[in-house]
Amino acid sequence: MKKNELQQITRIIEEWIPKEASIAFAIDNTYYYYSSGRHDIRLKEGQSVEAGSIADLTFKKNSKVDALMDDSLFGVPYYGIGYPIDMKDGLGVLVVILPPNYYSLINEPLRFITGRHNDMWYPIPIEKINYIESFQKKTWFYAENADYSAEHTLKSLELRLPNSFLRIHRSYIINIQSIKSISRDFSSLLITLIDGTKLPVSQTYTNSVRTVLEF
Incomplete structure (x- = not known):
């Protein structure tokens, strides 16, 4: 497939996907074309497909x-979301790249998290949770001036939280409704919650935070 043909296909696809999305085409385990949206993972045309990436998994499974x-990769x-494309010269892959919070838009989100506090377990409604933290290999969440330990990992929670929650750091996920203000801390961002907690935004998540919060 010629590059100008991929550009035409991309223009059509872009009418149906969010402006945040980036699009990549891979052929024979090489990225042949990349169109960056607001959520840019900075792929390069001619770059090899990384082991464990969406494109790699799609090539191996030959299915969506x-x-x-x-x-860890980019x-x-x-x-x-990867889609296999049968081509006359072999298998190609189309990958649509979206901000992490889009996962929760198409999957059933959690309505509560059950946490342990003072040797008792409490199911806490999602909307009452201010933020969730990974600390010393344990997961904690904070709601109504109390802290709770949870059996979930931060990664598994991120997959199921509603889009009102936002990952801002390897160790923190916050409830957007609990944000009081956002300020600069040298070259980084610092988020202050309504309970007074101050949490840093890591450089890794700065672009996605700006995209989701639209600033």
């Missing part, structure tokens, strides 16, 4: 693949 990916977390 979707997954929430962390920042330095930016993303939700990717």
Whole structure:
């Protein structure tokens, strides 16, 4: 497939997907074309397909693949959807790259998290949780001036939280409704919650935070 043909296909696809989305075409385990949206994972044309990426999994399974990916491959977390394309010269793959919060838009979100506090278990409604933290290999969440330990990992929670929650750091997921203000902390962002908690936004998540919060 010629590059100008891929550009035409991309223009059609872009009318149906969010402006945040980036689009990649891979042929023979090489990225042949890349069109960056607002959520840019900075792929390069001619770059080899990375082991464990959405494109790699789609090539191997020869079927649609979707997954929430962390920042280990491209330095930016993303939700990717891969589609195999049969071509006369072999198998190609189309990958749509979206911000991580889009995963929760198409999957059944959690309505509560059950946490342990003072040797008792409490199901806490999602909307009452201010933020969730990974600390010393344990997961904690904070609601109504109390802290609770949870059996879930931060990664598994991220997959099922509604889009009112936002990953801002390897160790933190916040409830957007609990944000009081956002300020600069040297070259980074600092989020202050309504309970007074201050949490840093890591460089890895700065672009996705700006995209979701639209600033």
